[in-house]
Amino acid sequence: LHEAAMEQAAQRISQLTKPPGSLGKLEETAVRMAGITGSLNPDLNKKAVVVMAGDHGVCEEGVSAFPQEVTTQMVQNMLSDGAAVNVFARQAGADVFCVDVGMREELADPRLIARNVRRGTDNIAKGPAMTRREAACAIWTGVETVRELAEKGYRLFATGEMGIGNTTPSSAVLSALTGIPVEANVGRGTGIDDFTLRRKRDVVMEALRVNQPDMTDALGVLSKVGGLEIAGLAGVVLGCAYLRLPVVIDGFISTVAALCATRIAPMSRDFLFASHRSQEKGHAAALESMELTPMLELGMRLGEGTGAVLAFTLLEASIRMMNEMATFESAGISKA
Amino acid sequence: LHEAAMEQAAQRISQLTKPPGSLGKLEETAVRMAGITGSLNPDLNKKAVVVMAGDHGVCEEGVSAFPQEVTTQMVQNMLSDGAAVNVFARQAGADVFCVDVGMREELADPRLIARNVRRGTDNIAKGPAMTRREAACAIWTGVETVRELAEKGYRLFATGEMGIGNTTPSSAVLSALTGIPVEANVGRGTGIDDFTLRRKRDVVMEALRVNQPDMTDALGVLSKVGGLEIAGLAGVVLGCAYLRLPVVIDGFISTVAALCATRIAPMSRDFLFASHRSQEKGHAAALESMELTPMLELGMRLGEGTGAVLAFTLLEASIRMMNEMATFESAGISKA
CATH class of the missing domain: 3.40.50.10210 (Nicotinate-nucleotide-dimethylbenzimidazole phosphoribosyltransferase (CobT), large domain)
Structure with a gap:
């Protein structure tokens, strides 16, 4: 697995507007998909x-x-x-x-x-x-x-x-x-x-x-x-x-x-x-x-x-989450 | 719930090309959706x-x-x-x-x-x-x-x-x-x-x-x-x-x-x-x-x-199943 892509994915997910870890298995899935494909937004069209x-x-x-x-x-x-x-x-x-x-x-x-x-x-x-x-x-x-x-x-x-x-x-x-x-x-x-x-x-x-x-x-x-x-x-x-x-x-x-x-x-x-x-x-x-x-x-x-x-x-929801959600910074939301 | 629609749904599902009950919760869901909406193919578009x-x-x-x-x-x-x-x-x-x-x-x-x-x-x-x-x-x-x-x-x-x-x-x-x-x-x-x-x-x-x-x-x-x-x-x-x-x-x-x-x-x-x-x-x-x-x-x-x-x-998969699958008869498949 591409370790760098996984780290980048985990990093991105940690900035999204939700409590850390609150999307459970979807977060793990997104990180592993990044590790498999080497991309944070892999093409899963076909x-x-x-x-x-x-x-x-x-x-x-x-x-x-x-x-x-x-x-x-x-x-x-x-x-x-x-x-x-x-x-x-x-x-x-x-x-x-x-x-x-x-x-x-x-x-x-x-x-x-x-x-x-x-x-x-x-x-x-x-x-x-x-x-x-x-x-x-x-x-x-x-x-x-x-x-x-x-x-x-x-x-x-x-x-x-x-x-x-x-x-x-x-x-x-x-x-x-x-x-x-x-x-x-x-x-x-x-x-x-x-x-x-x-x-x-x-x-x-x-x-x-x-x-x-x-x-x-x-x-x-x-x-x-x-x-x-x-x-x-x-x-x-x-x-x-x-x-x-x-x-x-x-x-x-x-x-x-x-x-x-x-x-x-x-x-x-x-x-x-x-x-x-x-x-x-x-x-x-x-x-x-x-x-x-x-x-x-x-x-x-x-x-x-x-x-x-x-x-x-x-699986597609997990990828969309990683790519389409706002971050705490972009949405101006107070952190825990 | 519309009892007649539920019976009709259960009847249709029993004819589909799959072992009886093998779609578990999706079958229950389809039957109840029929009971709620009174239709075997309710419009869930919106x-x-x-x-x-x-x-x-x-x-x-x-x-x-x-x-x-x-x-x-x-x-x-x-x-x-x-x-x-x-x-x-x-x-x-x-x-x-x-x-x-x-x-x-x-x-x-x-x-x-x-x-x-x-x-x-x-x-x-x-x-x-x-x-x-x-x-x-x-x-x-x-x-x-x-x-x-x-x-x-x-x-x-x-x-x-x-x-x-x-x-x-x-x-x-x-x-x-x-x-x-x-x-x-x-x-x-x-x-x-x-x-x-x-x-x-x-x-x-x-x-x-x-x-x-x-x-x-x-x-x-x-x-x-x-x-x-x-x-x-x-x-x-x-x-x-x-x-x-x-x-x-x-x-x-x-x-x-x-x-x-x-x-x-x-x-x-x-x-x-x-x-x-x-x-x-x-x-x-x-x-x-x-x-x-x-x-x-x-x-x-x-x-x-x-x-x-x-x-x-x-939920949508359960409705599609009920409406789009072949029956044992239409597909010419031997029953158990």
Whole structure:
């Protein structure tokens, strides 16, 4: 991070017509945005939500409320601008980009960024999700997507995903990387009942027993018990960090992906902004594992990038605050 | 609330391409907005932040970090578009209206809505803040302000305030109305030190001892230990409820004012939306006393309406969600 820009930002904020620190997280955000971009008034005009899509062999264990074909159907819905993330992105002035990094079915649509690494993972309850090489390719897909969008002028990113069943590998990855017990971390995803929840817990435990992931090897964890879109999003975070671009992370899956990125390159943490605290059980713990605190508390559990894109306004508010507020001196106001 | 519109809203939301309930608070918000406005797609184009300004005789007890003249200086700053609330309002496409309901100094500025009821309150540590009649006039000022803005086409409101020292009467009002102990409820306001905090606690206790407010008489509580801008904001909430308009409340002072409104007219609770949970100590308890849960968690403690106006985007997102998302049927997506 650009230390000088951060100091300059903190200095400017201290002169604004408000009690010191009274804008809380918006002040921290503004200072870190200055540190990331090197500017007190960065151009955030072009904003991208990168939605990584992938399928999960573990769906055959019956861990999700929705059938697997919904991944493709929902990607189609996103491409047609009908999903929640599209609605919120339109409101925020952001563009949604869907990437097929690991969908089972081929979807011939020119609006889909076709970068399929493999057609869905294998069932993690029976063996590794994918090879180490495939996981690395999926990460690379995320990095490349950011690079290409940055070349087109995008300067603020949000992570999103679509992949029926993807809270199951996300829980496995979180437990594998942090040691958080599986029971504390497996949630209801899109809305499973108690019976399926117990089944899902058993499946995650079985995946960890069968694959024996090494917590110090994030790439190994991703390939053994992860998913292609999770790896892809880890790549989005790494790409943003490499190019010094701010990235807002969404819910449970995105946050687990970001955790993988910070294990691969710890400095990538500096470029992350948490958006919301979701209803999904493991999300709070995943955020805490990176010492991130969210700004929104909406009881959401949809994914897609919906929470992240809602937080764009707050990041922009923090920049506007730094640039548009009067100072004590300019407004002739007595200090405390 | 329009029950039929609420049912229709819930029905429509259940058909949208997302797991049931997965947008959490945004779904509740959309349903309640339909109930308030009677429409699934209400016009929220014109949005107003009403900032009530008043001064507090209790400042002579040394309870605030800022000198009392800052009330007038900050109102001037708001009229000149330099305060934080102006910046966030501009971003949200909302207009800020400052009302002098109880400022000590007269400010001759045509942009100020001049409705002074009296030039600041008396010191609540020594006697009542104002007469019962003055409190009623201040409430009426809030009602009238909403009526006039509604006539100009404003359809969504936020409450804001400016008044050096106003967390002190707000704490007294909250304790008087709810029985929450003073120690649990007095906070640092704009940023007082430990010594001043102890002093402030003593002052609030003294105000309650001297004035003996009756918890079942909200108007009496406001006149004995309240403030003119607090009463004015209670009027804004009552005016919104009377005209069936949604109102977003800001931090501690606004929330205490809303609590007064709900004690005067319990049905006004239906028209309130909480925005953020502030850093001010009593705010969480004030929200809980009305069973309101906030959407933003930004560690703010500025007031002015800053948190409320930041939440406008979230209310608008909830309406857009209801109107712009595809349905399972239109998008051809398999249900759970």
